[in-house]
Amino acid sequence: EAQVTQNPRYLITVTGKKLTVTCSQNMNHEYMSWYRQDPGLGLRQIYYSMNVEVTDKGDVPEGYKVSRKEKRNFPLILESPSPNQTSLYFCASSFRQTGDLKGYGYTFGSGTRLTVV
């Protein structure tokens, strides 16, 4: 089954304790991205990756890191989490959207609900 798998689904942590949220896709997608979803703010992009070893900041990158060492994996790292990073996080992937491939939808994971206390 084609899917994006995120782990863990739920995570409660304390301020300052480093954590990693994993994301893996099995569709050979070039493009992967992390979003956070907050009430009233919709989905905001944190980081994205166009391919292996190619990553760039989205709209709200502060306090986050990512890496793309393999095509299928795109972990999100919070080196020193703070309470304002309490949110619902989604990983998404798609084929590169150029020319006739435009319109290939994102496939989203099921989300990771992070609480930082």
Next chain:
Amino acid sequence: QQQVKQSPQSLIVQKGGISIINCAYENTAFDYFPWYQQFPGKGPALLIAIRPDVSEKKEGRFTISFNKSAKQFSLHIMDSQPGDSATYFCAASKPYGGATNKLIFGTGTLLAVQP
């Protein structure tokens, strides 16, 4: 800066009625406008999408209406059913260049269809 504005924030519709969600955008370079549907505990899923060269696209009970001059697009759900109860997001993206795949999302509409 909110580049895609979505309204209403929440919507209650009776079963069999028409649900209408509106979005407005600012950047005339946007060339792809999808709608995503999200059920509780799930990630968003692509529902329907349109390009600015057409004014309407219909898939089953779901229709996108697009007004390029007004920079607005809307989702119409005909014969709304309780199973349509979900959060709906509009989005927009730019042509190739820079963040090729980047989707800019609206703030979401929580739709409740009452039986």
